[in-house]
Amino acid sequence: MRRVAIEFAYDGSDFFGYQRQNSVRTVQGELEKALERVFKIPIQTYAAGRTDTGVHATGQVAAFDCPNDKLSESDIRNALNANLPKDIYVKKVWFVSDNFNPRYEAKCRIYHYFILNSKMNDIFLRKYTWWFPYELDISKMRQGAKYLIGTHDFTALSKKGEEDTRTERTITNIRIVRLRKNLILVRVEGISYLRGMVRSIVANLVKVGIGSWEPEKVLEVLESKDRSKSAGLAPAHGLFLYKVLF
Structure with missing residues (x-):
């Protein structure tokens, strides 16, 4: 299992902020739903920052553990974009150290x-x-x-x-x-x-x-x-x- 970092953009207009919440649509919630569809298991993500309701991003960064070591950076990017809603788009994917957390680094x-x-x-x-x-x-x-x-x-x-x-x-x-x-x-x-x-x-x-x-x-x-x-x-x-x- 390798840790992956992604840089992604989102239009915050239809999100109740970044952080996952049970009853409303959030960026983290949609990202983790897409990851679960791709890898068939729940995957937790760690972001560089939490944006409020209505705030956008062109360069948000998140990290997660990828359970499939055979996938390339390009494979992960393509799989995520195929499963994300139209108001989120992954721009870049790269492999990082096992303890990388964008919030603290x-x-x-x-x-x-x-x-x-x-x-x-x-x-x-x-x-x-x-x-x-x-x-x-x-x-x-x-x-x-x-x-x-x-x-x-x-x-x-x-x-x-x-x-x-x-x-x-x-x-x-x-x-x-x-x-x-x-x-x-x-x-x-x-x-x-x-x-x-x-x-x-x-x-x-x-x-x-x-x-x-x-x-x-x-x-x-x-x-x-x-x-x-x-x-x-x-x-x-x-x-x-x-x-x-x-």
């Missing part, structure tokens, strides 16, 4: 958040961008983002729910780029994140971008460790787990 997780900054909505992008019709000053957003680089207690920029015992996280880079006239990318790079943290970062930077806050306000919110001071959460459907680096 990831060195960087990169998230992309897309903002449709246009007076008019584009209904064909409605599931993949946050339509924000008010003008955004990305130079000010970049100034605000500088306060989030480094290791900080990100309690104020997280989602209330299952509380993490350790609330310090390290953000190594935030880039804000206007990809075209009406499309803005917020790229966040870090080792790990609190629940809702990237969406909260985006919401707070947008508050700066529209001029409601000065960039320094981001630091004030961060240091408060108080979620009520935050601008809340950007919509889930604009967020993508872009890449996991090992």
Whole structure:
């Protein structure tokens, strides 16, 4: 039995998040159903990260033990894609060490958040961008983002729910780029994140971008460790787990 890693994409629109749940459709649930159809036995998977309801991925990574040693990487990829639903697609398969777990071995997780900054909505992008019709000053957003680089207690920029015992996280880079006239990318790079943290970062930077806050306000919110001071959460459907680096 060999351990296998897969890099895969999914459209999160019709999933109740990544993590397996008994009563609703999840990414992990569909992945493990496909594995059971291929190998005829239940197979447990281990993922690099858990995404919330409506969040997408272009580079999620999961690992599992393959019970058939005769299959090549290409065989496994083809078998999985033949059995997965249309909103999940395996891009790459490779063999890893027996104790490889992407959750613990990831060195960087990169998230992309897309903002449709246009007076008019584009209904064909409605599931993949946050339509924000008010003008955004990305130079000010970049100034605000500088306060989030480094290791900080990100309690104020997280989602209330299952509380993490350790609330310090390290953000190594935030880039804000206007990809075209009406499309803005917020790229966040870090080792790990609190629940809702990237969406909260985006919401707070947008508050700066529209001029409601000065960039320094981001630091004030961060240091408060108080979620009520935050601008809340950007919509889930604009967020993508872009890449996991090992």
